[in-house]
Amino acid sequence: MSVLANIAGAQPVEGHRPWPRAVVDEAGWVHAIDALAAGQWTLSGLWGDAGCVHMAVIGADGDIAVLTYACHDGKFPSVGAKHPPAVRLERAIASLFGYTPEGAPDPRPWLDHGVWGVTHPLGSAGPAQERVPYTFLPVEGEALHQVPVGPVHAGIIEPGHFRFTANGEFVVRVEERLGYVHKGIESLMAGATLDRAAQLAARTSGDSTVAYSWAFAAAAEAAMQLQAPPRAIYLRALMAEIERLANHLGDIGAVCNDASFALMHAQTSILRERVLRAAEACFGHRLMMDAVVPGGVARDLPANGAQTIRAFIADVRKVFPRLIELYDKTASLQDRTVTTGIVKPDYARQFGAGGFVGRAAGRNFDARRNVSYAPYDVLTFEVPVLEAGDVNARVWIRIREVEQSLSLLEQILDRLPQGDLRVGLSARGACEGMAYREAFRGDVLVWLRLDAGGRVARCHLRDASWFQWPLVEAAIENNIIADFPLCNKSFNCSYSGHDL
């Protein structure tokens, strides 16, 4: 039974594609919260809009719907009160829109650090209020000490703060504080042309630029009831798999490097560089930024492009099996990764954790298969799933996905159709669209409303990291502080994609 059929009095909204959206009353909203808390549905997004909040859910049968609740006096019943994965999303709504989740367990601001010079920038913006020091969660017990880390870290990574409380070497709690790279992307998108908004989407998380561009383009195309040409769709998938491959290769080496096994890092970095050079040769940019645009793609594969890609596929196939063997047979490395940083399958399911974080802990979800968008609906691939949920499992999921991506790239090249690269876009009146795309770290959700003139009225981008970051806190418990970088790298959550 579909999600909305369960809710009495749900008012369907016209012009929302491809999945339905409905306005629900308080009883309907509470029904949804109960279904989430009971584990029947999965929370896939929760965001603010003018005068209301939207919730994207995935039902028991995998059907997708958006529920809208009109805020009364700027309030809505808290989802986080009964369903913890919603807590940070609600805190973000409170920071950006000023709406109050009634009954919420955690009233602290999330993205707003008190220095914007404005409050509730996406709602009824008000003047800045006096800056209140941020209070971390209390800890009790004997012989505890705290270690504050960040926002500036020792390596070349993104900024965020981690507050460790430890007993000796053992972490009893880590609390994340994020929002440092909040750039106000959703505010910049409001009123922007599609071209400008697409550029912003492409820079939401640079490592997933293709996935974001594709998700944004697909949401716009769904809203405007357009189809990108077949060749463009295949080229998008080609770029998405190159992106996945480059990131996974980089991650596998980087995880090993954080266990002080530099040889693997050196070897996978060579493979990653070869992949990026091929991307540049084929699409004019190493990360393929701005190559996927609403309506199609901006760049075609050059005449020798297929040859370039097949050459690096051969390169990777030659070296990679030996590296896997090296990973699997180095006892000192296994000692660091096996049973370290365990995500319990229950948490992965409850949080709807996507990507290798979820799949390493038994959550069998991949947007390429579960949402099944073209061209993956006609391609053959496996979705690897493990149960252990430790660093080792997250490495192995990546290893298997590298193999799958190589096979997908070959299938795409074999089937690549000829034809146009882009269809023209023209305003078709106000409309709404949403899309999921599987980035290397998990599913990206883009929700988009266009105004009558074809400009962006509201766009929400939800990174997979929203449902993975909280699990880092759970996974590190009872591990030693020195293993935190290893655990964190094995998650490789996005800061920029989360902070927006």
Place this chain on the structure above:
Amino acid sequence: MRRTLLESLTTGALTEPAPAPDRAALAELAQSLERAARARLGRSLSIRHVDAGSCNGCELELHALANAFYDLERLGLRFVASPRHADVLTVTGPVTKNMREALLRTYDAMPDPKWVVAVGGCARDGGVFAGSYAVAGGVNDVIPVDLHIPGCPPNPRALLAGLVALLETAGARKR
């Protein structure tokens, strides 16, 4: 493991010749450096990096500088973990208001003489994020910048060319 290591010894180096210093960057730097500072540093610079709000694209390319093809350290350039050990601060991203203070504190923690390299289009003027309520501006709006390396993101060759230019000027031979 032994096979992999042995093969690396016999297959020749992947490392490519370093690019010539970026001419434009050289001109920009010539104005910002003093002779006294040059003499002190020799031909080696320690770099501390701060992401002040980037999308992470620039960080990926900075990471690539360490791979076998570019091998940054052979040029006497290395990334260090603390600003107190650093001569050069590389900064990416538009500076978000939430990162402004952390950037200032990092800069203040570095000993003199020091140089600031703004990496990428956002670091110059905020790039596509300019004008947001959450963005303080380019790096130069917060701390003085000695060199810009353009690009979105700059590729490793561009990064290398910019840093080599810095080395040529900042680290010009000790006598």
